[in-house]
Amino acid sequence: MEIIGWIVILLCFVIGFIGLVYPIIPAVLFVFGGFIMYGLFFSFSDLPWWFWAIQSLFVILLFGADAIANAFGVKKFGGSRAGLWGSTVGLIIGPFVIPIIGILIGPFLGAIIAEILFNKSSLKKSVMSGIGSVVGFITSVFTKGIIQVVMVAIFFFTI
Template identity: 45%
Template sequence: MDYLYWTLIILSFLLAFAGLIYPILPGALFLVLGFVLYGLFYSFHSYTIFFIVVQSVLLASLFAVDYVSNLYGVKRRGGSKAAIWGSTIGLLVGPFVIPVAGIIAGPFIGAFLAELVIGRKSPMDSFRVGVGSVLGFLGGTVVKIVIQLIMVGYFLYVVL
């Protein structure tokens, strides 16, 4: 049964990392699912108050990075709220419409079109905002990878 239990826990963690590529997947929740599965299958005794606090802070950081990185990337290039919404929608839809490339093209196209149509900016200004959206997304993704690796590493340190 240990193999089955650990397979489910590892699968939860892998789905969390897949959520970085397909943002429609609730990656952070899959991390928590892995922690809960371990507790249910083995024991919650390994989870000290310190562990719970650290993981909670890191979990909150994952959500904050999503918001701040997109906001920073768009605002840094002069984008409006419409561009932030366009980028977010593009990020969620892009990977499904254009597999693989959609993860980059989606936020760019969403922010670009939102600025062009709703923000009434020039094509060049809209292009800059689209690039800012992609840069913000990529920077945020790198930070989220690091945070998730720390969370999984700390979990493994505590339970093994």
């Protein structure tokens, strides 16, 4: 049963890291789920209150990081609220339309299309908004990846 427990825990962590680049998967919830699985399979007493407090703060931070990084990228490159919404829609739809590379093309095209349709922006300004959405996404993935590594490291350090 111990082996099955560790397989489930590690599988949660792996899915969590896959979720960094696949937006449909709530990445941080799978990492947090791995901690809960540890408690269910082994013992919650191995994970003190401060562990849960720190991990809960990281979960809140990671949910906010996505929105902030994407908004920052679009705004930094001259995009508007329409570009932000377009990039978000593109981020969700892109991987389904074009597997793998759609994760970058989706938000890029979404921001461009939204800027042109809703703001009547020039092609140059719309493309800059699209570039900003990709920069925001990559920054978000990198940042969230580091935080998730820290979360898992704290888990292994604690147990």
